[in-house]
Amino acid sequence: MGESRTELIAWVNELLQLNYTKVEQCGTGAAYCQIMDSIYGDVPMQRVKMNAKHEYEFIANYKVLQNVFKAKKIEKPILVDRLVKCKMQDNLEFLQWIKKFWDANFGGQPYDPVARRRGAPTDTPATIAPIGGGARHVSGAGLHAGGARPGGRTPVGGPRAGSAQSNEQIQALRSQLAEMSSHLEGLEKERDFYFSKLRDIEILVQAQVEENEKKGIEDHTLAEIQKILYSTEEGFEVPDGQPLDEEETF
Known part of the structure; x- marks a missing residue:
């Protein structure tokens, strides 16, 4: 142990x-x-x-x-x-x-x-929570706020509990929105990170294929790599007669 x-x-x-x-x-x-x-x-x-x-x-x-x-x-x-x-x-x-x-x-x-680490910031990492967790919490709060309140009516001039609950829900929703926006930004950066790598691979493969063609060499491995790079998922095929945008290889 x-x-x-x-x-x-x-x-x-x-x-x-x-x-x-x-x-x-x-x-x-x-x-x-x-x-x-x-x-x-x-x-x-x-x-x-x-x-x-x-x-x-x-x-x-x-x-x-x-x-x-x-x-x-x-x-x-x-x-x-x-x-x-x-x-x-x-x-x-x-x-x-x-x-x-x-x-x-x-x-x-x-x-x-x-x-x-040359004074680099070391914010305590936050483990990633599933998107939507905050929504369930807010929903639960909303149900509680909308239910019957034990103890009778609020005295005249006293605090408005419903208004306080509404403000709490708004703040929770804003916090959730900010979290989701940050998560989306991270996903977009991750997408661009991997797309850049695939693009670099494509350029290298294409250059080698062209060089092989000049020398009359066939490379089945490169052909298979290109096949993978240019394959499409069902529902994302290019329509017949419509050329693929050269700048959108993938």
Whole structure:
């Protein structure tokens, strides 16, 4: 059995001078990167986003971590697709492993975590809640406000409970809207991040195909890659006789 969640979070906060409150917050990957930096001192911390809030930022942090593992010949698999979901069990298991690795490899040298991350902001990560959770809460409040009030009528001149409840609901809805807008912005950035990668792949493949055509070479692998890149989902086919916009390859 490894350390408990409370012990692990206390260790992370003490080592890195953070203020995490739960294991799930390690799912951003930032803390894992800096724990490795405390051992080796050469992790490119300028590339680690300590206050990452969106999944595409988490993935970028894990890319740094994967490069460290590769450079140091550490064979432990990093289950990025699970860790970025900020689930407790997955991150607890990985944090327990990384603590054991730290115990076995940390040389006891002085380590200044704030200086290593060059004062980068370290807002405590918030685990992502499902969209709509706030709506259910507001709905429940609305039902309570609209129901019968025990204790009779409000005295003349007393506070208007209905008005106070309405204001609370408005504030809750505004908070939910702001959260959803932030979530949508993150999804749009994530979409653009992956689209850019696909576009780069397309350009490289097309250039190689053209070069092969000049030399009379057939490459079935490249043909299969192009087939995947240009495939469409049912319902998204280009209508007959209508050319595809050249700038909208995907």
